[in-house]
Structure formats: structure tokens, C-alpha cells
Amino acid sequence: MRKRYSNIEKLIKQIKGKNTKDQPQKFSNVDWQPFSTNINENEKTLKQQLGTSKDILFTKFTINLQNGDALNAMVVAIDGLIDEEAKRNNILKPLIAHPLQEKPNDDLKQIRERISVKKVTVVDNLLKAVYQVLKAKALLIVDGFNKGLLLSIEGYEVRSIEEPVTEQAVRGAREGFIESTGVNISLLRRRISHPSLRFETMEIGKYSQTGITMAYLKDIVDPDLVQRVKERLNEIKVDSIDSSGDIEQLIEDHPYSIFPTIGNTERTDKAAALLMEGRVLLLIDGNPVSLYVPNLFLESFQNVEDYNSRPYYSSFIRIMRFFAFIVSISLPALYITALNFNKALIPSDMIVPIIQARETVPFPLAMEVIMMILMFEVVREAGVRLPKQIGSALSIVGALILGDVSVSAGLVGAPTIVVVSISYIAAFVITPIADVTALVRIGLFIASSVFGSYGLCIASLALLTHMVSLTSLGVPYMAPFSPSHFKDWKDGLIRLPTKLLKQRPKSIPNGRSRRIKSLPDTGDKR
Known part of the structure; x- marks a missing residue:
């Protein structure tokens, strides 16, 4: 009988994917491999990692020194992901046209001062640099140095900003998120011009390396909510993230429920309003749909245009x-x-x-x-x-x-x-x-x-x-009805005038309950 039960237990473990005989799969987004001081060896390693596709550009050139010496250098980039004009005018010309006064130090300071791009990062991990090249960065390598420079000269095409088809409004903003996280961040910055607005980016997916940006207002959001979101995102170990729906189903409290406990939107004005209530917003690189937590059942009956009307x-x-x-x-x-x-x-x-x-x-x-x-x-x-x-x-x-x-x-x-x-x-x-x-x-x-x-x-x-x-990242899904927060009912089944909505909803944990400090005295004529 014991043998029989052990076989049943083994079968159950196999069904659940917990077979002890299976070797655990190791997920490592970036392994470690140092640069070589020989530029040819670095080129060979890069070609082994990236292949020899036509869109992978290895641009070789020479950096002259005033004492007559010369340094061989190379820029590695992906055609179609970088701005070729910026590469030519801001990197190659400044380094080729005028000789350097002295040989660069270990951190390539003299070269960093000569080129003009948005961001320059010194990197000593060759494999990490490969992943960044695949994310539209350019890599500058100089012979004799065991470090490289990652240069931000992104130049790929992005879709123009348009009104979301699924969330159109008669009276309201006409702009929505697009597939570029950088553009989406700038749209939020334009709506919330305060240093409390924070963005934290992480990469999920061993192969896709999908960028997930977490946005929140530090002065308003509940720190415990931010921590819970971080922990769940850090625990995701998968091969790829294909859409916002993947993230939604991997971090929600009740993945087997038919009710969505994580909300989504493409509207920038709605996203900014959610951040002002103490929500956490997730921007997925390559996807115009952003996610937000917590999400309440009541919000399915609310519309951003409700606040633009009487x-x-x-x-x-x-x-x-x-x-x-x-x-x-x-x-x-x-x-x-x-x-x-x-x-x-x-x-x-x-x-x-x-x-x-x-x-x-x-x-x-x-x-x-x-x-x-x-x-x-x-x-x-x-x-x-x-x-x-x-x-x-x-x-x-x-x-x-x-x-x-x-x-x-x-x-x-x-x-x-x-x-x-x-x-x-x-x-x-x-x-x-x-x-x-x-x-x-x-x-x-x-x-x-x-x-x-x-x-x-x-x-x-x-x-x-x-x-x-149901709960949404620990927040009751049916609030403010269960549990009851009577003060939130003035923006629940009905919406009272804006003057009476002085407090943030208690249904959403936040660190700043009052949102209206003072209002003009209009006499309250009725």
C-alpha cells in the first residue's frame, strides 16, 4: 500500500510541475564576461553572441592622439534601432576629426567628454553590453581598454500619439499611450510636473528582456503597495513577456477568477488621475496598454468623462x-x-x-x-x-x-x-x-x-x-461597499459636485488623504 500511495504522490507532483527529479531551470538575464583589452577578441565574442546578420553594424575607425599614436576603435549597433545621423555626427566625427591631447584613462574620460549623446554609461560586462545593444544602444570599444561605452542614440520609428480607439471621449484629452515607454513617461511628466513622480524600471523575461516601468507618486502612494508590486514583479522568472495581459495574470491575487482585479487603460489623463489617487501604474515596453493597481469593481461603471460633465x-x-x-x-x-x-x-x-x-x-x-x-x-x-x-x-x-x-x-x-x-x-x-x-x-x-x-x-x-x-493586491475588490467606506459613496453610484470631493478615496490606501486644501468663496448660490 505504501508503494501505491508513493506512486500516486509522484503522479500528483508531476501534474503540478514539482517533480523532484527535474533539474531546476536556471534563469539568468545577464551572465558575466569581462571585456578583453584586444579589440579583435571583443569583436569575435560579439559576433558569437549576436551572429552575423546584415543589420548588425561593426563600424571600425581610428582615434588619433597628438603625440602621433593611434587607437583602433569600433562602434557596434543594430541598424534600424539607432539614429545613424547621431552616430555619424555626435560620435564618429568628434573622435576622428580632432586628435586627443592624451591617451584616455581607464574610464575613457577623454572620449566621453568628446562625444555628445543623451547618455553615456561605462560598462565592464560584455554580455550585459550585448543585451543593451539589442535594446537600441550603441557600444563603443577602444583597443587596449577592458571597458566599453554604452551610448543612447535610439532612432527607431514610433507610432504617433493618438486617441485610444477603445476609450474615446466627447469632452477630454485626445492623447493616449503608445508602444514607446520613453514617450509614455514624457506624457505623464507633462501632466504631473512634480518631483514626487517616480519611475522604476526592471527587465522581465530571459529572452524577451521586456522593460516594465513602475510609476507612482511617492508622497501619495502607500509604501506597502509599492513593495508588494515590486516583490511580485521580481518573482516572475519566465522566458518572455508578450503583452500586458501576461503581467496582469502573473501578479494578480486571484488568477482563476473571471473578474479582472488589475485595471488597464490607454488614456494618459486617466492614468494621471489614478496616480493622484495613490495607485501604482505599470508601463510595458512595446505595449500601449498600461496596468494599474488596485482596481475596484466600482470603476467598471465610471468613466473619465464623468468628471468633465455636470x-x-x-x-x-x-x-x-x-x-x-x-x-x-x-x-x-x-x-x-x-x-x-x-x-x-x-x-x-x-x-x-x-x-x-x-x-x-x-x-x-x-x-x-x-x-x-x-x-x-x-x-x-x-x-x-x-x-x-x-x-x-x-x-x-x-x-x-x-x-x-x-x-x-x-x-x-x-x-x-x-x-x-x-x-x-x-x-x-x-x-x-x-x-x-x-x-x-x-x-x-x-x-x-x-x-x-x-x-x-x-x-x-x-x-x-x-x-x-476578491482583492486587488491586498485591497478589497468590492470597496467602498464591502468593506463600507461611506465617505467614498459620494463618488460611487453617483458623483457629487467636485467641491465636495475634498478627500481621496479611503478604499485606496494612500499617504495623503486630503486633495483639496482651499477653494474660492463663490457664495454657494443655489
């Missing part, structure tokens, strides 16, 4: 978003509950038309509704994935044809089309959690179709219990 209409729209969320997830479930289990809930004037509409339908009601839900999901997904011109036409015409032909052929009842259509249209109001809404809708519908109103109530309570148990 508070009354903004409050009305927020209430409508909550109502649309409830309708979207529960309407199909209520429909099948009323028809199959609790017909007394249906008004008497509507019973006869609904029964007549379903007389020719050959399928049970549950099958009819789930077929339409899945078909609407197919049409929506096709509209998203197809080219814009075709996708918009398909999402409109396809849905109309699908509904009209299905009813005419007697495959689906008209009330079912109306119920499913309203459910999907309501989901368009809350696009940040549209995927969550689709899954919850199906879950509640299945529970209702099997157990009726009892199943709907139990499934709803289970969903609410799950949501209350």
Missing part, C-alpha cells in the same frame, strides 16, 4: 450603467424562470402573445435561449475580429438577418430574440467588463433553467460572495 447627468449615467449590468446578466435567466417555473410573474396580457409566438418553435425554451446567446456571441466576435469596414456591417446586418430569418422560419420565438438582444445591448454600456458579463449571463441562465428561481437566487448569492472575497 455631476447630475454623470450621476444619472452611472445609475444607468449599474441598471444595464443587472439587466444584462439576469434578463435571460428571469425570462426562462418566469416561463418554465413561475408563470404567475408574467402579466396576464402578455401570456397569450408569448405562447402564440412559441407554438411553432421545435426546441425547448432553454435550448432556444442558449442557441441565441451563443449565436450573438459569434456575431459579436466576428465583428471585432474582421476588418473595421466589414466588421461594423456584419455586427449590424448579421444580427438583423439572424433574428428576422430565425423568427420567420419558426426556429426561434420573437420574445426570445427581444430578451437576448436587450441583454446584449445593455452589455455594451459597460465595455470594461463585457467579457465578464457574458460569462455571468450564461452561468445564471444555466442555474435558472435547471432550478428555476431558487437556482437564480443561489447562483446570485454565490456570485456576490465570490466578488466580496
Whole structure:
């Protein structure tokens, strides 16, 4: 029996990826290898590391000294990643045109003073220099010295700053993040011109070497939150990071939940506002979508444009978003509950038309509704994935044809089309959690179709219990409702006038609770 149980334990360990016989994989982003004082040996090592591709440039030249001696030198760079004009005018010409007065010291100070680039870094690790060359740096090597110079002359093409397609606003900024972290940092600097704004960059991924920049306001953010984010990022040991979604799923508290506990945005004004509340922002190099923590469920119903409009209409729209969320997830479930289990809930004037509409339908009601839900999901997904011109036409015409032909052929009842259509249209109001809404809708519908109103109530309570148990980097996901922070409710379901929002939300840990110190006396005329 003991042998049998040991085999079972071994199988479980293999499934979990914890087989003790497996050799642990060593992740080392940068190994150590010193420069040689012989420039030819350095060139040979670099070619072994980088290969002999046509885009790898080895530019050799000579640096003359006033005493008549000459030093062989070489600039290593990747074509297309650096600015060739800056390389020629700011590095090669200053070193070739005028002889150096004396031989450079060990730190190549005389050469560093002669060239003019954004940043010059002395490096003594050849393999580290290789990784930096692959990140759009140029490497200057001089014969006889066991150190090199990393030069910042990036010159690759970047996309122009545009308004994010998925977060458009009628009244607001028209700029969004792009794929360049340097540009994104400058956009945040323009919005928050304070020395408390800090950026910390680390590289994750053995092969991708993806730059992850953590942004926060030192005077406002909770230091414990910053530390938790740092620890989780430092614990990531993977081969590559392909998108912001990889980081999101690797550091969140509940990776198996359908609810996103880490937020994302492409808008610079929204990102700046989040930083001012005490959030931590993550900028991923090569990706225009930034992540932020903590993220609350309430924020799915808020929009950056709410703060650019009058508070009354903004409050009305927020209430409508909550109502649309409830309708979207529960309407199909209520429909099948009323028809199959609790017909007394249906008004008497509507019973006869609904029964007549379903007389020719050959399928049970549950099958009819789930077929339409899945078909609407197919049409929506096709509209998203197809080219814009075709996708918009398909999402409109396809849905109309699908509904009209299905009813005419007697495959689906008209009330079912109306119920499913309203459910999907309501989901368009809350696009940040549209995927969550689709899954919850199906879950509640299945529970209702099997157990009726009892199943709907139990499934709803289970969903609410799950949501209350979620956290976003240690911050309760359902705050300010659970736990209750009543002062935060003035910017929750409704939005009170800006004058009354003097305190930062208590739902978000921060080190500076007051954000409005004084306001002009306008007499508060009502």
C-alpha cells in the first residue's frame, strides 16, 4: 500500500510541475564576461553572441592622439534601432576629426567628454553590453581598454500619439499611450510636473528582456503597495513577456477568477488621475496598454468623462450603467424562470402573445435561449475580429438577418430574440467588463433553467460572495461597499459636485488623504 500511495504522490507532483527529479531551470538575464583589452577578441565574442546578420553594424575607425599614436576603435549597433545621423555626427566625427591631447584613462574620460549623446554609461560586462545593444544602444570599444561605452542614440520609428480607439471621449484629452515607454513617461511628466513622480524600471523575461516601468507618486502612494508590486514583479522568472495581459495574470491575487482585479487603460489623463489617487501604474515596453493597481469593481461603471460633465447627468449615467449590468446578466435567466417555473410573474396580457409566438418553435425554451446567446456571441466576435469596414456591417446586418430569418422560419420565438438582444445591448454600456458579463449571463441562465428561481437566487448569492472575497493586491475588490467606506459613496453610484470631493478615496490606501486644501468663496448660490 505504501508503494501505491508513493506512486500516486509522484503522479500528483508531476501534474503540478514539482517533480523532484527535474533539474531546476536556471534563469539568468545577464551572465558575466569581462571585456578583453584586444579589440579583435571583443569583436569575435560579439559576433558569437549576436551572429552575423546584415543589420548588425561593426563600424571600425581610428582615434588619433597628438603625440602621433593611434587607437583602433569600433562602434557596434543594430541598424534600424539607432539614429545613424547621431552616430555619424555626435560620435564618429568628434573622435576622428580632432586628435586627443592624451591617451584616455581607464574610464575613457577623454572620449566621453568628446562625444555628445543623451547618455553615456561605462560598462565592464560584455554580455550585459550585448543585451543593451539589442535594446537600441550603441557600444563603443577602444583597443587596449577592458571597458566599453554604452551610448543612447535610439532612432527607431514610433507610432504617433493618438486617441485610444477603445476609450474615446466627447469632452477630454485626445492623447493616449503608445508602444514607446520613453514617450509614455514624457506624457505623464507633462501632466504631473512634480518631483514626487517616480519611475522604476526592471527587465522581465530571459529572452524577451521586456522593460516594465513602475510609476507612482511617492508622497501619495502607500509604501506597502509599492513593495508588494515590486516583490511580485521580481518573482516572475519566465522566458518572455508578450503583452500586458501576461503581467496582469502573473501578479494578480486571484488568477482563476473571471473578474479582472488589475485595471488597464490607454488614456494618459486617466492614468494621471489614478496616480493622484495613490495607485501604482505599470508601463510595458512595446505595449500601449498600461496596468494599474488596485482596481475596484466600482470603476467598471465610471468613466473619465464623468468628471468633465455636470455631476447630475454623470450621476444619472452611472445609475444607468449599474441598471444595464443587472439587466444584462439576469434578463435571460428571469425570462426562462418566469416561463418554465413561475408563470404567475408574467402579466396576464402578455401570456397569450408569448405562447402564440412559441407554438411553432421545435426546441425547448432553454435550448432556444442558449442557441441565441451563443449565436450573438459569434456575431459579436466576428465583428471585432474582421476588418473595421466589414466588421461594423456584419455586427449590424448579421444580427438583423439572424433574428428576422430565425423568427420567420419558426426556429426561434420573437420574445426570445427581444430578451437576448436587450441583454446584449445593455452589455455594451459597460465595455470594461463585457467579457465578464457574458460569462455571468450564461452561468445564471444555466442555474435558472435547471432550478428555476431558487437556482437564480443561489447562483446570485454565490456570485456576490465570490466578488466580496476578491482583492486587488491586498485591497478589497468590492470597496467602498464591502468593506463600507461611506465617505467614498459620494463618488460611487453617483458623483457629487467636485467641491465636495475634498478627500481621496479611503478604499485606496494612500499617504495623503486630503486633495483639496482651499477653494474660492463663490457664495454657494443655489
